[in-house]
Amino acid sequence: MKAVKRNFLVAEETIRLNEINNFQESRYFNPSDFNLEDKLNLLFDYSEGLGAEYIRVLAVYIDTSKNINSYEGLQFTEEFKLPFPAGGITKKNALSVSLKLKEDSKLLWKIGIQIRYEINTLIHLTLS
Numbered sequence: 001m002k003a004v005k006r007n008f009l010v011a012e013e014t015i016r017l018n019e020i021n022n023f024q025e026s027r028y029f030n031p032s033d034f035n036l037e038d039k040l041n042l043l044f045d046y047s048e049g050l051g052a053e054y055i056r057v058l059a060v061y062i063d064t065s066k067n068i069n070s071y072e073g074l075q076f077t078e079e080f081k082l083p084f085p086a087g088g089i090t091k092k093n094a095l096s097v098s099l100k101l102k103e104d105s106k107l108l109w110k111i112g113i114q115i116r117y118e119i120n121t122l123i124h125l126t127l128s
Helices: none
Strands: 012-017 024-028 039-048 054-063 075-083 095-100 106-116 121-127
Touching (some): 012 024
Antiparallel strands (some): 039 095, 039 121, 054 106
């Protein structure tokens, strides 16, 4: 058996979306890495690359109350589409989205970021 290496969210990073990664990236979330109460705020405050229509953010939650043996749904998703500014993202027109860390027995587990339409783009992401 081979171990799977996972990329975890960090407080600040630059994400490159291009043909190599099919214009999408995903990061796993570990709440103990941050000092947060009940929400995770994603702030997109800078970009390189013009012409995209929107940034798609997909929050994936795992339900800790479900039993895998009974084939119940374990993952739930919440999708956000942030319109991409015509001149790109700057400090003046930064995009943000707030994600719940926990809802009932569902815990935030993974975040996917995707750009549409497929334009080579560099995005700066800050978490709070």
